[in-house]
Amino acid sequence: MNSYWALLKILIINYFGISLFQIKNQKNRRPYLKKLGLFLIIIAAIAPTIALYAKLLIQGFDLLAPLGQEGAILTLGIVLVSSIVFVFGIFYVINFFYFAADAQSLLALPLSGYQVLGARFSVVLINEYLSALPFLLPPLLIYGIKSGASALYWLYAAVGFLLVPLLPLSLATIPTVLIMRFANLSRRKDLLKILGGLLVIALAVGYQLLFQKSGPNAMDPAFLQDLLTDRSGLMNLMSRVFPSTRYLGLALINADQLGGLVNLLQFAGLSLLAVALAWLTGEKLYFKGLVGSSETTAKRKMLSEADYRRLGKGLPPVLSYWAKEMRLLFRTPTYFINSVMTNLLVPILLTIPFFIQGRNQTTAMPWEKLLSAASGQTILMAAIIGIIVFMTGSNAITATSISREGREFFISKYIPLSYRKQILAKLLSAYLLGVSGAVLLVIAVRVLMPLDNSLIAMLLGVSMVAITPVIEAGLIIDLYNPKLNWENEQQAFKQNFNVVFSMLLAILLGGAIIYIVIRFIHTPVSAALFMLLGFGLAASLLYYFLMTWGVKRCQELAG
Amino acid sequence: MIEICKVSKSYNKGKVKAVDEVSLTVHDGEIFGFLGPNGAGKTTLIKMITGILNADQGSIKINGRDIRGNPLEAKMQFGFVPDDPNIFSRLTGIEYLNFMADIYRVSSITRVQRIKELLERFEMSLAAADLIQSYSHGMKQKIIVIGALLHNPPVWILDEPMTGLDPRSSFDLKEMMREHADAGKTVFFSTHVLEVAEKLCDRLAIINKGRVIFCGSLQEIRAHAQANQSLENLFLELTENE
Ligand SMILES: Nc1ncnc2c1ncn2[C@@H]1O[C@H](COP(=O)(O)OP(=O)(O)OP(=O)(O)O)[C@@H](O)[C@H]1O
Ligand SMILES: [Mg+2]
Numbered sequence: 001m002n003s004y005w006a007l008l009k010i011l012i013i014n015y016f017g018i019s020l021f022q023i024k025n026q027k028n029r030r031p032y033l034k035k036l037g038l039f040l041i042i043i044a045a046i047a048p049t050i051a052l053y054a055k056l057l058i059q060g061f062d063l064l065a066p067l068g069q070e071g072a073i074l075t076l077g078i079v080l081v082s083s084i085v086f087v088f089g090i091f092y093v094i095n096f097f098y099f100a101a102d103a104q105s106l107l108a109l110p111l112s113g114y115q116v117l118g119a120r121f122s123v124v125l126i127n128e129y130l131s132a133l134p135f136l137l138p139p140l141l142i143y144g145i146k147s148g149a150s151a152l153y154w155l156y157a158a159v160g161f162l163l164v165p166l167l168p169l170s171l172a173t174i175p176t177v178l179i180m181r182f183a184n185l186s187r188r189k190d191l192l193k194i195l196g197g198l199l200v201i202a203l204a205v206g207y208q209l210l211f212q213k214s215g216p217n218a219m220d221p222a223f224l225q226d227l228l229t230d231r232s233g234l235m236n237l238m239s240r241v242f243p244s245t246r247y248l249g250l251a252l253i254n255a256d257q258l259g260g261l262v263n264l265l266q267f268a269g270l271s272l273l274a275v276a277l278a279w280l281t282g283e284k285l286y287f288k289g290l291v292g293s294s295e296t297t298a299k300r301k302m303l304s305e306a307d308y309r310r311l312g313k314g315l316p317p318v319l320s321y322w323a324k325e326m327r328l329l330f331r332t333p334t335y336f337i338n339s340v341m342t343n344l345l346v347p348i349l350l351t352i353p354f355f356i357q358g359r360n361q362t363t364a365m366p367w368e369k370l371l372s373a374a375s376g377q378t379i380l381m382a383a384i385i386g387i388i389v390f391m392t393g394s395n396a397i398t399a400t401s402i403s404r405e406g407r408e409f410f411i412s413k414y415i416p417l418s419y420r421k422q423i424l425a426k427l428l429s430a431y432l433l434g435v436s437g438a439v440l441l442v443i444a445v446r447v448l449m450p451l452d453n454s455l456i457a458m459l460l461g462v463s464m465v466a467i468t469p470v471i472e473a474g475l476i477i478d479l480y481n482p483k484l485n486w487e488n489e490q491q492a493f494k495q496n497f498n499v500v501f502s503m504l505l506a507i508l509l510g511g512a513i514i515y516i517v518i519r520f521i522h523t524p525v526s527a528a529l530f531m532l533l534g535f536g537l538a539a540s541l542l543y544y545f546l547m548t549w550g551v552k553r554c555q556e557l558a559g
Numbered sequence: 560m561i562e563i564c565k566v567s568k569s570y571n572k573g574k575v576k577a578v579d580e581v582s583l584t585v586h587d588g589e590i591f592g593f594l595g596p597n598g599a600g601k602t603t604l605i606k607m608i609t610g611i612l613n614a615d616q617g618s619i620k621i622n623g624r625d626i627r628g629n630p631l632e633a634k635m636q637f638g639f640v641p642d643d644p645n646i647f648s649r650l651t652g653i654e655y656l657n658f659m660a661d662i663y664r665v666s667s668i669t670r671v672q673r674i675k676e677l678l679e680r681f682e683m684s685l686a687a688a689d690l691i692q693s694y695s696h697g698m699k700q701k702i703i704v705i706g707a708l709l710h711n712p713p714v715w716i717l718d719e720p721m722t723g724l725d726p727r728s729s730f731d732l733k734e735m736m737r738e739h740a741d742a743g744k745t746v747f748f749s750t751h752v753l754e755v756a757e758k759l760c761d762r763l764a765i766i767n768k769g770r771v772i773f774c775g776s777l778q779e780i781r782a783h784a785q786a787n788q789s790l791e792n793l794f795l796e797l798t799e800n801e
Contacts (some may be wrong), residue, residue, distance in 0.1 A: 301688055559612065
């Protein structure tokens with residue numbers, strides 16, 4: 001256990017970049033202030049969302065209290081956090097367990113699988129607590145205060161908070177470790193790692209599908225009656241995604257009874273069992289998934305005449321540079337999972353819950369009424385464009401496009417391809433991926449909702465323009481301060497503030513334009529025109545800036 | 560031809576003067592060696608010649624094209640072999656070569672012929688279809704050398720080209736440098752190994768702490784040395800006294 005703690009300490013210092021020694025050192029304080037500043041900006045950016053969430057919870061409490069169902073807001077929070085922990089967990093685990101810079105180097109130390117996996121698991125857990133805080137704290141507080149809960153409730157709530165992420169994170173860890181073990185069997189390691197990552201995500205989605213499908217139909221009258229008469233009916237319905245969350249919900253609303261304690265112990269037992277299982281899997285399989293994961297195949301095969309002939313065709317320099325960018329994006333597991341996948345995954349994840357509900361013929365979907373009015377269509381349009389803008393900002397393809405080159409940046413400087421064209425090639429890669437994500441999302445929305453062709457056309461048209469300023473802004477951010485000094489591709493992405501900045505910028509830009517649309521514009525056509533104009537103007541300005549300042553910046557940056 | 564005129568460069572806001580008022584002219588048809596101990600400023604100068612770094616002062620022209628004033632044309636003039644061959648590890652050898660051929664606008668017919676010829680010459684035909692990641696250090700070096708020669712550049716610039724090459728490949732490379740110069744082109748390379756410079760160069764410059772302390776042909780440098788002092792001693796002495 002000693003080595004576990006030692007390792008944990010080192011990993012935490014590495015991961016969060018904190019070391020007391022450095023904080024005490026006057027000279028080194030600046031980066032910490034910078035980090036603190038960034039943290040505050042992020043809090044400011046998400047504060048409105050949290051406020052809205054809290055408001056909804058309070059309203060929900062008041063609405064449900066007469067029915068004796070107010071406990072549902074607790075379950076809502078717990079289920080929401082479990083899902084978030086689970087989805088984030090998959091990305092954290094893939095990235096931090098397998099792609100991290102030090103993943104390989106730890107192999108040489110005399111540590112066993114569960115120690116290393118356990119230490120990494122704990123670091124991810126700390127991260128997950130931070131992500132869980134804004135979603136879990138409000139319902140716990142609101143329920144506790146509004147129901148005048150006893151001291152025991154607060155105790156259970158604190159214990160519960162610590163327990164909640166354990167199970168979903170374990171559920172994210174186990175399949176990942178299993179799949180990565182087998183992904184490592186083959187010699188096409190990079191490809192398999194990517195496929196392995198995809199498979200884990202597919203399983204995650206499948207799991208959710210399974211649990212939501214197996215429940216009763218929400219529109220069944222008998223079920224509805226049950227739901228409203230049983231004190232924990234609504235709670236049971238919501239906890240179907242993560243069945244064990246029910247126990248915590250019950251423990252909290254029955255905190256003053258013995259039953260509550262039993263429920264809490266049940267929840268704790270299940271959570272700890274899941275962790276034990278995850279660590280056991282790690283002990284057996286983690287190292288096997290890591291060993292030699294940087295080996296590659298070498299076929300050493302002679303090129304055929306046909307190979308040479310194909311080669312002869314060639315591409316114009318800009319396109320060739322673009323093709324190189326795309327190859328690296330798709331072939332580097334870290335980049336693929338974090339940008340390409342994120343971009344294509346968001347539309348899928350967003351629409352799945354609605355698919356599961358099924359397009360029941362007899363019950364109207366909530367949005368059908370909305371869509372029949374012009375103002376409803378306008379809001380829908382603004383929302384979809386907002387999601388597309390956010391997706392493009394968070395895939396960070398341009399916001400890391402200089403950083404990703406790292407030490408190889410000098411190549412861009414000596415090849416006879418103008419910086420203008422290099423910038424264009426980088427924009428093109430991001431643009432194509434952005435457009436694919438947008439088209440995917442629009443298709444998904446179309447499948448769910450009966451939209452007119454004209455609305456679809458407008459959505460597609462606007463999104464093609466809307467993503468342009470976002471990717472341009474990303475490139476400007478990265479050009480301003482690229483992270484070129486890294487040893488492992490992971491660092492170019494995961495420890496790069498430019499990614500965060502690009503996301504925040506997308507939120508601001510998308511948010512501002514959408515706010516204006518929802519507030520002042522009432523027909524889809526004028527909304528489309530306004531957005532085309534707004535995003536188009538921003539795109540032109542940023543383009544001009546890139547072609548002047550950006551080109552100059554490329555010249556200045558030392559390779 | 561490379562014309563370097565009073566070029567200076569310092570790092571860390573002037574604290575480290577890596578290159579100090581260097582002026583050199585490298586003519587067509589010659590192999591020019593740039594010799595100096597570790598940290599002398601060789602790589603820094605080469606980075607400025609190739610446009611990777613901006614000089615603080617001075618001008619650099621490659622075949623008459625200024626690297627700052629007319630960068631694209633200047634960059635077209637040379638092929639460059641950097642000191643660190645760890646690049647584009649996720650491309651295959653042939654993808655890398657094709658990329659370079661595209662960037663330097665090598666026509667389809669020439670490209671196929673040259674890639675084939677150079678791959679065979681460096682015994683890399685078998686590895687060309689594999690990821691560069693799977694290459695040994697020397698193999699990486701070779702694929703980069705091939706990439707730099709695809710457009711048959713009038714000026715060839717190499718930073719520490721022999722490190723990591725086996726005797727056979729090293730010999731081949733030297734032979735190619737010779738051929739290149741004999742065809743009337745310019746070869747400029749850096750090294751910290753005296754024997755390499757001694758055997759290969761038509762002219763050489765010795766640099767230490769950013770300053771050129773000697774520039775001339777081998778005969779001139781020998782004449783410069785006292786009667787029976789070996790070149791090695793001279794080199795040691797020159798670089799120590801500074
Ligand atoms: N990026 C940098 N930042 C600060 N100082 C640098 C940087 N690169 C080089 N230097 C300094 O500039 C001087 C010259 O370095 P340079 O790399 O040009 O030497 P070199 O002659 O190529 O050496 P070697 O034979 O080891 O390759 C050294 O003192 C080095 O410490
Ligand atoms: Mg050097």
